[in-house]
Amino acid sequence: MLRERLAARIRRSGPLRIDEYMRLCLHDPDEGYYATRPDLGAAGDFVTAPLVSQMFGELLGLWAAQVWLSIGAPTRVSLIELGPGLGVMMSDVLRAARRAPGFLDAAEIWLMETSAPLRARQAEALAGLAAPRWAADLQATPQDVPAIVLANEFLDCLPIRQAVRTAEGWREQVVALAADGGLAFALGPPPPAGRALPDTPVGLVAEWSDEVEAAGAAIGERVRRTGGAALMIDYGRDAPGPGDTLQALRRHRKECPLARPGEADLTAHVDFPAFLTTARSAGASARITTQARFLEAMGVRTRAAALARARPDRAAAIGRQLERLIAPGEMGVLFKVAAVSAPGLVPPGFEGQS
Numbered sequence: 001m002l003r004e005r006l007a008a009r010i011r012r013s014g015p016l017r018i019d020e021y022m023r024l025c026l027h028d029p030d031e032g033y034y035a036t037r038p039d040l041g042a043a044g045d046f047v048t049a050p051l052v053s054q055m056f057g058e059l060l061g062l063w064a065a066q067v068w069l070s071i072g073a074p075t076r077v078s079l080i081e082l083g084p085g086l087g088v089m090m091s092d093v094l095r096a097a098r099r100a101p102g103f104l105d106a107a108e109i110w111l112m113e114t115s116a117p118l119r120a121r122q123a124e125a126l127a128g129l130a131a132p133r134w135a136a137d138l139q140a141t142p143q144d145v146p147a148i149v150l151a152n153e154f155l156d157c158l159p160i161r162q163a164v165r166t167a168e169g170w171r172e173q174v175v176a177l178a179a180d181g182g183l184a185f186a187l188g189p190p191p192p193a194g195r196a197l198p199d200t201p202v203g204l205v206a207e208w209s210d211e212v213e214a215a216g217a218a219i220g221e222r223v224r225r226t227g228g229a230a231l232m233i234d235y236g237r238d239a240p241g242p243g244d245t246l247q248a249l250r251r252h253r254k255e256c257p258l259a260r261p262g263e264a265d266l267t268a269h270v271d272f273p274a275f276l277t278t279a280r281s282a283g284a285s286a287r288i289t290t291q292a293r294f295l296e297a298m299g300v301r302t303r304a305a306a307l308a309r310a311r312p313d314r315a316a317a318i319g320r321q322l323e324r325l326i327a328p329g330e331m332g333v334l335f336k337v338a339a340v341s342a343p344g345l346v347p348p349g350f351e352g353q354s
């Protein structure tokens, strides 16, 4: 079992940093959660917005088509999804985007996905709709065409590091062995010199993610250079601050991240301020809003009303899906939408934001 292999590795080479632990739990080729047993959906471990309602992906499809029109309807554009899960969102995106004549002829569909079982599900979901290609990273997609990038609940899977404020200063949090041989959190060496951490009271945890920051830089650089825009939707904070947000999700319940390595999804709240900063440093414009404000601006209420008119028998269920997506106590406020765009382009849904 992965837990035993991790314990043996810690005995051999010392404690693991949190990002190392997350990477192994999620992507270990033999026992990682995404590599071997991702289980998305109502009957699985967790439900995401595209699985709540088709409205979510449809509005993203309209967003993508509007971005394409606003950059002059180029004859080639890369439509890229990061972490596409079951492929449901991209299929809704493509169905809605048909309404913009010419867009789907111009769009080459690229999926960035590490999980082999999920790549198979994506191929199935998109069969007959598109001929997607898979890429390991943005560099592997064509570099001479504009990019429209979409991602829902991708950044929260990227490994984070954690540090704990002690009376003597910051110490990195690590995964070590407890006296009984099980996995336990422990204090490791000081965090890397130069890593700015918030000024917090003793005992609090601060987090950062080199991979989230690298994603901001790569996406920012890409849309600045080739034109286009990216939309990153996820739960996370929109202001810097401390807090331990590492969590494991299994069968819709949160559990201790050390409880069942490889058997649960491991995530952390996205540090959007850091993501936006690296995107801006790469020369792009970057904006953020809540999922509720974004979906409202994109016309989610009108879309829900149209769906309910077409299927009066499903009106109550559609109303509940709408609530789930936009109510403040549900996904509306915890989930944020970050847009990264070529300078001068204000993406749909962000009008009025500088």
Ligand SMILES: C[S@@+](CC[C@H](N)C(=O)[O-])C[C@H]1O[C@@H](n2cnc3c(N)ncnc32)[C@H](O)[C@@H]1O
Binding pocket: 034, 038, 040, 048, 049, 050, 051, 082, 083, 084, 085, 086, 089, 112, 113, 114, 115, 118, 151, 152, 153, 154, 157, 158
């Ligand atoms: C929480 S799921 C979200 C799936 C989908 N976007 C949705 O909203 O239903 C995370 C997705 O990101 C993928 N993923 C995780 N880490 C990744 C990485 N480093 N590179 C590419 N894909 C990754 C997972 O395999 C999965 O498809």
